[in-house]
Amino acid sequence: MITARRTEEVRRTRSRIVNQTIGFVPTMGFLHEGHLSLIRRAKQDCGFVVVSIFVNPLQFGAGEDYDTYPRNEKNDLNLAQEAGADLVFLPGPDEMYPKPMSSSIRVEKGTDILCGASRPGHFDGVVAVVTKLFNIVQPDFAYFGQKDAQQAAIIETMVQDYHIPVTIVTSPTVREPDGLAKSSRNVNLTAEERKKAPAVYRSLEAAVDQMLSGEDVKDVLAVCSSRIAAETGGQVDYVELCTWPELKRAGQVKAGEPLLLACAVRFSKVRLIDNIIFTA
Ligand code: AMP
Numbered sequence: 428m429i430t431a432r433r434t435e436e437v438r439r440t441r442s443r444i445v446n447q448t449i450g451f452v453p454t455m456g457f458l459h460e461g462h463l464s465l466i467r468r469a470k471q472d473c474g475f476v477v478v479s480i481f482v483n484p485l486q487f488g489a490g491e492d493y494d495t496y497p498r499n500e501k502n503d504l505n506l507a508q509e510a511g512a513d514l515v516f517l518p519g520p521d522e523m524y525p526k527p528m529s530s531s532i533r534v535e536k537g538t539d540i541l542c543g544a545s546r547p548g549h550f551d552g553v554v555a556v557v558t559k560l561f562n563i564v565q566p567d568f569a570y571f572g573q574k575d576a577q578q579a580a581i582i583e584t585m586v587q588d589y590h591i592p593v594t595i596v597t598s599p600t601v602r603e604p605d606g607l608a609k610s611s612r613n614v615n616l617t618a619e620e621r622k623k624a625p626a627v628y629r630s631l632e633a634a635v636d637q638m639l640s641g642e643d644v645k646d647v648l649a650v651c652s653s654r655i656a657a658e659t660g661g662q663v664d665y666v667e668l669c670t671w672p673e674l675k676r677a678g679q680v681k682a683g684e685p686l687l688l689a690c691a692v693r694f695s696k697v698r699l700i701d702n703i704i705f706t707a
Contacts, residue, residue: 428508430515434563437477437516441565447474451566451593452512453557456480457497457611461601463510465570468598470511477564478507479516481523486552492697497614516564523559531555532589534581537674541577541689542700545664553578554585561591569593574600574608576687576702580672600701602628608701615697619660624699626658631688631703634666638680638688639707644668645678655692664691664698671704680707 431437441449450469454462458480469476480503487493500517507515534550537543543550561569571579579597586595601609606628607621616624634651638644652666668677671687680686689702 428504428512428515430504430517432517432519432522434518434522437514437563440514441563444475448567449473449564450476451560451564451569452476452478453560453569453571454478454480455482455496455611456503457499457614458503458506459601459609459611461572461574461609463506464601465572465598466507466510466512468596469568469570472596473568475513476511477514477516477566478512479518479560479564480507481516481518481556481560483523483552483556484520485524485528485555486549488546488548491546492612492615495615495696497611516560523556528555532558532585534585536584537577537581540669540674540676541665541667542691543577543581545691550578550581554581557582558585558589558591561586561593566593568596570596570598572600573597573702573704574610575700576671576689576704577674580674583672606632608699610699612697612699616694616699617696620694623659623661624694627655627661627690627692627699627701630654630658631666631690631701635688635703635705638668639705641680644680651690655690659692659694661692661694661699664693666690682707 450473452465482496532554583595605625607625630651634647637647648666652663656663668688670677671685685706687704691700
């Protein structure tokens with residue numbers, strides 16, 4: 428497995444790969460089974476797999492957890508190699524942003540809801556780094572987790588908008604045995620919060636059941652939000668229902684229309700997100 432810290436090194440390796448498809452898994456590191464499932468999937472589909480590890484300052488707002496975001500490069504390299512990565516790109520902020528950006532892509536649709544509404548500018552930072560990484564790696568396929576469903580939908584649309592020659596593949600959320608979605612941020616939960624956190628997913632599951640059995644969407648969302656707050660002790664940022672993958676707020680469940688039920692919950696040191704995509 429090759430490791431590269433410089434864009435030039437990635438480009439040099441990339442230019443030598445001519446008869447193989449290239450799969451790409453962008454991450455912020457502190458790898459877990461969710462990331463590894465994407466790397467393994469990429470390895471199944473593609474001849475050469477590139478993983479990037481970069482905690483992107485541009486997608487963190489003031490007061491968010493950029494400084495405390497967990498990092499463990501050595502362990503990440505071992506895990507990436509075991510999962511089948513051929514090249515790991517670990518740029519520093521100076522490599523990705525050698526000078527202040529003089530242009531930007533502003534995400535116009537799908538950001539008035541969910542994390543777009545509660546983290547202004549977040550998705551502009553995401554598409555900036557993903558566009559840079561796509562231009563550096565030039566993958567045929569790029570793999571994203573359903574865990575960050577809004578991100579996956581926004582990137583898919585951005586790729587279409589800008590005719591970027593890459594196919595986006597979205598993979599299911601990998602969970603702990605108790606249902607908590609795997610996340611690098613889970614290590615920043617206190618022991619007590621970690622015990623209670625599975626109630627997030629349990630509450631989403633219950634809400635989906637209630638909506639499928641015809642209960643009023645507004646009532647279900649309110650109950651779900653109160654239940655998450657009561658059972659986790661966390662502060663609910665949002666519990667929302669929207670169409671998938673268009674990300675338009677949905678007030679009712681229509682047969683055959685895929686929907687995304689998503690939430691974000693703030694704990695003492697960390698904010699977690701989770702979701703379920705379902706169709707009535
Ligand atoms: P991150 O390092 O958190 O930015 O995530 C990098 C990629 O891994 C994104 O496409 C995430 O959606 C995906 N990912 C993170 N957690 C999970 C999970 N539990 N299951 C599946 N994919 C995940």
